[in-house]
Amino acid sequence: xxxxxxxxxxxxxxxxxxxxYYDVVAKAKERDKKWIKELRDNGVKACHPNDGWVDRxxxxxxxxxxxxxxxxxxxxxxxxxxxxxxxxxRLVEVTDIKTSLLTYYYFKDVREPINFITRKSQKQxxxxxxxxxxxxxxxxxxxxxxxxxxxx
Numbered sequence: 001x002x003x004x005x006x007x008x009x010x011x012x013x014x015x016x017x018x019x020x021y022y023d024v025v026a027k028a029k030e031r032d033k034k035w036i037k038e039l040r041d042n043g044v045k046a047c048h049p050n051d052g053w054v055d056r057x058x059x060x061x062x063x064x065x066x067x068x069x070x071x072x073x074x075x076x077x078x079x080x081x082x083x084x085x086x087x088x089x090r091l092v093e094v095t096d097i098k099t100s101l102l103t104y105y106y107f108k109d110v111r112e113p114i115n116f117i118t119r120k121s122q123k124q125x126x127x128x129x130x131x132x133x134x135x136x137x138x139x140x141x142x143x144x145x146x147x148x149x150x151x152x
Contacts (some may be wrong), residue, residue: 033085
């Protein structure tokens with residue numbers, strides 16, 4: 001016996017939902033494409049999500065579904081992470097490659113700053129060697145009486 005179910009769809013809201021979904025997906029793809037181009041332009045040979053395929057105890061990764069792989073050798077850099085999650089991005093350098101049933105890329109963390117991502121490497125505007133943010137905070141502190149104005 002099948003239940004008698006009536007479903008009412010509001011076409012206007014359905015189209016709005018679908019259009020919004022496609023806009024979100026298109027923007028995410030564009031962001032990923034730009035991020036991958038930045039990585040490639042700066043010598044990163046592959047990128048893989050920083051997920052369960054990354055063994056953090058043995059410092060190795062198997063490329064189950066890389067975002068890109070331009071052929072990785074020992075000494076090459078790999079980015080582990082996603083374009084939308086800067087906190088979990090991890091730049092590593094390949095130290096060894098071992099193949100048994102799967103190919104594993106062993107790595108060490110790159111301790112140099114990740115200066116190829118433009119939004120992280122932009123210099124802050126300064127005035128007389130002080131950041132604009134510092135100057136604004138100082139002026140607010142003077143305004144509220146936390147410090148006295150010192151004319152230099």
